[in-house]
Amino acid sequence: MKLNDLVEMCGIRVITSLPLDTDISNAYIGDLLSDVMGNAPANSIWLTVQSHMNILAVASIVGARAIVLCNGLHFEESTVRKAEETGIVLLESDFTTFDIAVKLVKCGLGG
Amino acid sequence: MRKGNTLTERNVDDLLDKLRGLFADITARDIMIKSVVTLTKDRTMWQAKELMRICKISGVPITDGNSQLEGIVSIEDIIVALEGNHITDPIEKHMTRNLVTFSPEMNLETLIERFNRYRYGRFPVVDSDGKLVGIISKKDIIGAILDKFRLIYVHDNRRREILEQSVDWFDKSLISGDYVEKTSADFVYHIDYTDVDTAGVGSAKLKSYLKTLTDDDTLIRRVSIACYEAEVNVVIHSGSEGYIFAWYDEDVTRVRVEDYGRGIENVEQAMKEGFSTASDHVRELGFGAGMGLPNMRRYSDKMVVVSEAGKGVVLEMHFYRNGRK
Ligand SMILES: Nc1ncnc2c1ncn2[C@@H]1O[C@H](COP(=O)(O)OP(=O)(O)OP(=O)(O)O)[C@@H](O)[C@H]1O
Ligand SMILES: [Mg+2]
Numbered sequence: 001m002k003l004n005d006l007v008e009m010c011g012i013r014v015i016t017s018l019p020l021d022t023d024i025s026n027a028y029i030g031d032l033l034s035d036v037m038g039n040a041p042a043n044s045i046w047l048t049v050q051s052h053m054n055i056l057a058v059a060s061i062v063g064a065r066a067i068v069l070c071n072g073l074h075f076e077e078s079t080v081r082k083a084e085e086t087g088i089v090l091l092e093s094d095f096t097t098f099d100i101a102v103k104l105v106k107c108g109l110g111g
Numbered sequence: 112m113r114k115g116n117t118l119t120e121r122n123v124d125d126l127l128d129k130l131r132g133l134f135a136d137i138t139a140r141d142i143m144i145k146s147v148v149t150l151t152k153d154r155t156m157w158q159a160k161e162l163m164r165i166c167k168i169s170g171v172p173i174t175d176g177n178s179q180l181e182g183i184v185s186i187e188d189i190i191v192a193l194e195g196n197h198i199t200d201p202i203e204k205h206m207t208r209n210l211v212t213f214s215p216e217m218n219l220e221t222l223i224e225r226f227n228r229y230r231y232g233r234f235p236v237v238d239s240d241g242k243l244v245g246i247i248s249k250k251d252i253i254g255a256i257l258d259k260f261r262l263i264y265v266h267d268n269r270r271r272e273i274l275e276q277s278v279d280w281f282d283k284s285l286i287s288g289d290y291v292e293k294t295s296a297d298f299v300y301h302i303d304y305t306d307v308d309t310a311g312v313g314s315a316k317l318k319s320y321l322k323t324l325t326d327d328d329t330l331i332r333r334v335s336i337a338c339y340e341a342e343v344n345v346v347i348h349s350g351s352e353g354y355i356f357a358w359y360d361e362d363v364t365r366v367r368v369e370d371y372g373r374g375i376e377n378v379e380q381a382m383k384e385g386f387s388t389a390s391d392h393v394r395e396l397g398f399g400a401g402m403g404l405p406n407m408r409r410y411s412d413k414m415v416v417v418s419e420a421g422k423g424v425v426l427e428m429h430f431y432r433n434g435r436k
Contacts, residue, residue, distance in 0.1 A: 002353075052308075052397065052398060055397070061335045
């Protein structure tokens with residue numbers, strides 16, 4: 001699925017000014033970095049409540065293409081700048097992680 | 112090549128003791144194959160023979176409808192049945208009933224001793240209610256030992272030797288024992304421990320570098336995940352700067368991460384899933400699940416950690432081209 005479509009259909013805010021034409025084939029939910037590191041699949045969208053810059057290294061190593069910060073939290077300025085350099089799409093939502101996951105599934109991701 | 116390496120009888124005893132310790136916690140339950148192919152005794156010997164041929168197994172446990180173990184049909188039983196011309200008889204008439212079984216709690220030492228004593232190729236594992244829960248062949252035992260050997264803690268004399276001459280420790284490969292030419296490394300990254308923000312950047316760079324050398328995405332992923340965990344540990348735990356060295360070869364990628372800081376007092380404990388001494392501050396950032404070292408073990412094919420309190424950590428990992436997925 002195109003990230004573009006997911007973002008639109010699920011009403012997720014786009015924070016970075018990066019292209020959204022990436023293919024997303026999976027999702028992972030996690031707030032503990034080494035859990036995500038050990039288990040997140042490549043080409044995925046990652047749902048978390050972590051906003052600190054370290055998520056970017058994790059995402060680029062496991063191959064997560066986009067990060068959704070849930071529960072109405074906001075990314076730090078420095079994280080956004082760095083994400084644009086690294087090419088990781090940052091997204092925000094006021095919904096809970098679970099609600100976003102449900103929306104993604106309804107849009108046809110996974111399952 | 113290493114000096115002082117001759118094995119005396121005393122050394123051998125010490126070594127055996129250490130190995131015994133390493134394997135002491137392996138039980139039949141960890142080794143056994145859980146999805147056992149079984150038959151009931153009303154089937155024929157012919158059917159048993161066919162099943163063994165199709166599944167490529169050398170024995171079939173016979174159970175009743177409630178998984179209670181009643182006997183076993185082995186290749187020998189089949190041969191006897193063929194010779195005696197009763198291959199079409201029901202299993203009930205010819206199966207071996209007098210069985211030696213394992214309990215799930217038996218440790219590796221006992222298992223090996225039973226294998227030697229009885230010389231059967233496989234043993235059913237039966238719980239305290241007489242229910243068949245698994246089966247173990249010699250191949251499974253070797254598999255379990257090899258698995259454990261993938262992770263060698265250098266806790267023997269060599270480790271002490273290495274620790275006493277700290278120069279050596281930082282100059283020698285923990286896995287091969289050879290001197291490492293760090294200047295010959297294909298990739299070198301200096302880890303700055305003062306900036307948590309940059310934790311992981313070295314491994315992301317290593318990933319980009321490996322991409323220029325190979326198309327093997329699985330390998331690149333395994334190497335960079337394991338390296339990331341080691342790098343982050345230097346930043347959040349060591350209190351010292353460190354280095355990542357990597358050597359790429361078509362067959363094996365070698366990664367060595369070292370720091371000169373706080374060190375790990377008990378490596379075995381640190382290797383356990385969930386063990387972490389991370390501070391609340393770094394936990395808030397998402398570190399401290401205690402999954403870093405377990406991830407390294409999971410994604411590398413060989414891994415050695417040498418450390419001692421106050422003496423830094425040297426970690427070496429090998430990744431084979433066709434290694435684990
Ligand atoms: N380079 C190091 N220097 C000092 N101590 C270390 C080092 N690496 C690991 N340790 C010790 O080993 C423990 C376990 O490490 P591990 O990477 O498995 O978990 P963690 O770093 O605490 O959490 P996580 O990796 O899941 O974020 C650490 O909490 C720490 O006590
Ligand atoms: Mg760690």
